[in-house]
Amino acid sequence: MGARLVTIPISHFCEKARWALDRAGVDYVEQPHVQLFHVVAARRAGGGRTVPVFVTDAGTVLADSSEILRWADARLPPGRRLYPDGEPGAEAAELEAWLDGGLGPDGRLWMYHETLPVAQQMGRWALAGVPSWERVAFRVAGPLVDVAIRRALGIDGPKASAALERVEQVFDDVAARLSDGRRFLLGDRFTAADLAFAALAAPVLLPPRYGLPLPPPEAMPDPMACEVRRLRAHPAGAFADRVYGGERDRRAVAPV
Ligand SMILES: N[C@@H](CCC(=O)N[C@@H](CS)C(=O)NCC(=O)O)C(=O)O
Structure with missing residues (x-):
């Protein structure tokens, strides 16, 4: 196989x-x-x-x-390589770990809080390619899936608001790093830190060039669409969009 x-x-x-x-x-x-x-x-x-x-x-x-x-x-x-040799590679890994532990779970928690009430309308995107019996089970067990995901991730309104605030703090930190005009988080080279930021910011940005189609903001409930548009306009949101534009080609690069 x-x-x-x-x-x-x-x-x-x-x-x-x-x-x-x-x-x-x-x-x-x-x-x-x-x-x-x-x-x-x-x-x-x-x-x-x-x-x-x-x-x-x-x-x-x-x-x-x-x-x-x-x-x-x-x-x-x-x-x-995403992890250059020496100190830059270590720094890329450090930033990646920071994003994995913060931005990743926080953006996800907020996104689920906003979308679980309309989960069935998200099926067109969320069920892409899944086995047909899982698709049926998702439709039939919708309310249970909602409860189970909320429990598993500890989702409620106050936690979602706090998570969004932390996401914004990460966006501000990323923008501060880029404020000296550098192209990427560590300078002129694309690293694991940039890839991790652009990928893990997806729940709050819904990038059009994601590896598979995501719903556009218009398909989302108004409060979520509004936040997505606001964060897309943030310098860190614009950076993620640029990274997708320049670095995210599906299977475009041949191996060595
Ligand atoms: N540290 C893991 C985190 C992966 C992760 O949180 N995956 C989520 C999907 S976004 C998941 O499987 N969640 C289900 C669960 O925790 O049961 C990694 O980087 O691969």
Whole structure:
């Protein structure tokens, strides 16, 4: 069997891994699953309860997006790596870990709080490529999925507001870093920090060049659409858009 990536298709941690694999020209098949059903698929693939889980063609299991980035990077020439040699590579990894631990979960929590009430209308995007029985189960068990996701992620109104405030703080920090005119977070070179920021900001930006179609702001409830437009206009939101425009080509790069 060839390499495979087990995902929740719209998940931003999955986009992070997918982007790195695409960028390195890795040949793999994506196996998308609905939230909660993904646990069975992730465990079956040899991972834990989260996705992405990447199974290489040699059968090695990588159950964390950062591990997948490292694996993909090893397939690129040094000049194109997401983790440059030495201190810049360490700094890229440090920023990535900061974003993985903060922006990633916070943006997701806020996005679910805003979209769970209209989850069935999101099916067109959220169910892309998932097995048909999971699609049916999602439709039938809608209210239960809502309760289960809220419980699993500890979602409520005050937590969602606090999460959005933290997201804005990250946006301000990113903008401050870029304020000296540098092209990327660490200078002139695209690194894991930039990829992680652009991928993990997706729940609050809904980037048009994401690895698969996301709903446009117009399809979202008004309060969410309003925040998305506001954050897109933030210098860090504009930066994410530029990074997608310049660096996110699906399977565009040949391996070494
Ligand atoms: N540290 C992990 C985090 C991945 C993660 O949080 N994945 C989410 C999807 S965005 C997930 O699987 N959540 C389901 C759960 O926690 O049960 C990584 O970087 O891969």
